[in-house]
Amino acid sequence: MDLAITDDQATLTQGVRDYLTGVHGPELLRALDASDGRRSEGVWQGLVEMGLPGLLVPEAQGGLGLSLLDGVLVAAELGRAGVAEPLADTALVAAPLLAKAGGQDALLEAIASGGTRVALQHPINPWVADLDGATHILSVEGKILRLAPGNTENTFLDSVDPLRRLYAPIEPSGTEVGSADALLDHAALIAAAQLVGIADAMLNQATDYAKNRSQFGQPIGSFQAVKHHLASTAVKIEFAKPVIQRAAVALTEGSANAAVHVSHAKLAAADAAWAMSETAIQTHGAMGYTYEVDLHFWMKRAWALSGAWGDRAFHLRRIDAAVIGGTLPIGPGHSFA
Known part of the structure; x- marks a missing residue:
């Protein structure tokens, strides 16, 4: 197994790092904290212009079609910059799961364009992050992932991290798209x-x-x-x-x-x-x-x-x-x- 970082991967991560260093520093984190962790549309649009929501979306659906290995390298840069936007959940967890499940072309295209944000729900967590800004939620009922509209009126929960917006889980429903274990493993990896x-x-x-x-x-x-x-x-x-x-x-x-x-x-x-x-x-x-x-x-x-x-x-x-x-x-x- 060759885990050497390729030139393309190094260029990708350096580009993401340079961009985030310029727009997502401590000053922005303090401004978000002062606004009770509210999300910044300007930051989200910048991430969209970088093409990051479509990082793991197949090229046929308007994405970059990169690998999960590329995804974890970018996830590390999101952590390094303290990014609070729900990019990791949407682009690095939901997108590859939806692509693997098949039959979700329209949703994948919406993710790649930045118009859709997907929250993640699993019984292992007593919360759902960024439910208020989500257009969809990928949730688990038994061992089946289901897709359902996001709920913006659910109970807001406290977090040790003031920039994480956590909500009580919702009742899952929608279209079957995979397994509970797949969601857990991908989310834990990211x-x-x-x-x-x-x-x-x-x-x-x-x-x-x-x-x-x-x-x-x-x-x-x-x-x-x-x-x-x-x-x-x-x-x-x-x-x-x-x-x-x-x-x-x-x-x-x-x-x-x-x-x-x-x-x-x-x-x-x-x-x-x-x-x-x-x-x-x-x-x-x-x-x-x-x-x-x-x-x-x-x-x-x-x-x-x-x-x-x-x-x-x-x-x-x-x-x-x-x-x-x-x-x-x-x-x-x-x-x-």
Whole structure:
């Protein structure tokens, strides 16, 4: 399995990163927070002009027809920029599931054009994100995904992340388009990819602060204790990236162990993001806890996504069942199978 990033993928992610750096910085996050997490139509239109809603929509329906592996690379950039818009749910989860199900050409065309936003509902989450702005909802009843109109009058729920707009689930209905497991696995994978991007952003913020904050006449980044903590979390982040890419390939190929690879990815990404949150706070000292420091936007998003689409206990159980049950043998003879 070749997980090397191609030149086209590097160009894609760099382009997305450059665009988001220019339009989706801490100033915008603070403005959205001041407006109770309301969405920005200007930001959404910019994402549409970049062609991002159609990233995984087939070319026949007006999209770019890229792969799920491309999708996780872009999801990491969304996490890095702290994007609150429902782009990941619509473009990186719903679109590939609808394309695989078939018979949803009109909806896929609407997604690619930016005119449709799809919210996701699954029993594993006691909430639905961005239900108020959704034109459709992809939901689960038993083990069947169903498509139904979005409900904008449902109960609004609090979130640890002030920029996540969460609502109580609705009664599912509509057209059958797939399986519950597929929705869970795709959404957990995209959440994992965002977590890695979030962790990268926090690492950069902590590193920059350590370079500029001086104590005892020198930058605190020169102290071994600080350097070692930052290096340890950087390793966790880098080790999580290929695990996420492998899970994307496994889902694309329909591997028998794809769900286990997704759980591994979610665990690796959540652990890296959680460790990075703690290290970033410690690096910033007491200031890390204050609203005035931008870090808290990414830290709270990491906390929120770590528990979304299956918490640590859920994904550990899936891995334990596969390893102990024998469906995923481990050891030297199986490491590179």
